[in-house]
Amino acid sequence: MYVGAHVSTRGGYIGSAKTALSMGANAFQYFPMNPRSLSTKTVNLRDAAACAAFCREHDMLSIGHAPYPLNPAADEAERELMVKLLKNGLEITNACGSVGLVVHFGKYVGKDPLQGYKNIIQCLNSATHGYEGASFILLENQAGEGSQLGLTLEEMVQVRKLCRNPEKVGFCLDTCHAFASGLWQNHGWSELEAKGSHLDYFPHLKAVHLNDSLHPYGSRRDRHANIGMGYIGQHNFEELLSSSYLKHIPVVLETGKGPDGTHAEEIALVKALSRDA
Numbered sequence: 001m002y003v004g005a006h007v008s009t010r011g012g013y014i015g016s017a018k019t020a021l022s023m024g025a026n027a028f029q030y031f032p033m034n035p036r037s038l039s040t041k042t043v044n045l046r047d048a049a050a051c052a053a054f055c056r057e058h059d060m061l062s063i064g065h066a067p068y069p070l071n072p073a074a075d076e077a078e079r080e081l082m083v084k085l086l087k088n089g090l091e092i093t094n095a096c097g098s099v100g101l102v103v104h105f106g107k108y109v110g111k112d113p114l115q116g117y118k119n120i121i122q123c124l125n126s127a128t129h130g131y132e133g134a135s136f137i138l139l140e141n142q143a144g145e146g147s148q149l150g151l152t153l154e155e156m157v158q159v160r161k162l163c164r165n166p167e168k169v170g171f172c173l174d175t176c177h178a179f180a181s182g183l184w185q186n187h188g189w190s191e192l193e194a195k196g197s198h199l200d201y202f203p204h205l206k207a208v209h210l211n212d213s214l215h216p217y218g219s220r221r222d223r224h225a226n227i228g229m230g231y232i233g234q235h236n237f238e239e240l241l242s243s244s245y246l247k248h249i250p251v252v253l254e255t256g257k258g259p260d261g262t263h264a265e266e267i268a269l270v271k272a273l274s275r276d277a
């Protein structure tokens with residue numbers, strides 16, 4: 001399996017890959033650009049190419065996480081800006097050899113939720129227009145805090161299908177969000193897997209955010225906990241980690257660091273849970 005954690009880009013993209021390897025990870029996530037801003041970034045192609053080469057050499061998989069304010073469901077007035085950011089993000093994840101750019105499904109606070117879905121589809125259409133890179137746009141499911149969009153597999157699959165370039169769009173499953181939103185319940189992995197296979201969700205799953213949940217099932221609250229320390233618990237993670245859909249994709253922790261300041265211990269735990277499963 002490809003297991004790792006979100007890491008800093010302090011030493012560049014190559015630095016994030018080296019940090020990941022040093023903690024026993026063979027997968028990682030990084031921020032391609034400033035996570036809190038809506039400004040684009042000039043790509044350091046040398047750094048990105050070094051990252052890609054390092055990952056090939058060490059058989060590592062990576063994903064980039066788009067800036068938090070990037071909202072594909074935003075209204076038309078902001079579309080151009082959102083599309084520009086998506087293209088910039090994809091340019092970087094491609095150069096780094098990453099599987100994809102993870103983007104939150106989108107928040108829509110207007111009256112008509114259908115308009116929110118339309119906005120997402122148009123945003124994805126524009127971002128993928130003429131795009132030939134290998135990195136996917138990876139839609140991440142939401143916990144349901146502050147917006148009711150992107151909580152179900154049906155929405156994910158439908159939006160992807162209605163896009164003009166669905167072959168450029170895949171999914172990133174966040175386990176904390178899935179639990180908080182009510183998508184994944186205790187002892188419910190096999191049921192979820194069967195449903196997601198049938199709906200054509202899992203065949204397009206390209207990454208997992210592996211997080212326990214600080215709040216109970218269906219709470220709609222997005223607070224990550226370390227694996228086994230939250231309401232999801234080790235047993236449910238064992239079920240999930242045994243899935244064949246997770247064998248060849250990056251599985252990345254977005255949890256707090258251990259006492260040594262890294263995720264080394266938690267990565268070892270996840271690898272042990274996946275072996276025992």
Ligand SMILES: [Zn+2]
Nearest residue numbers: 140174209254
């Ligand atoms: Zn996440």
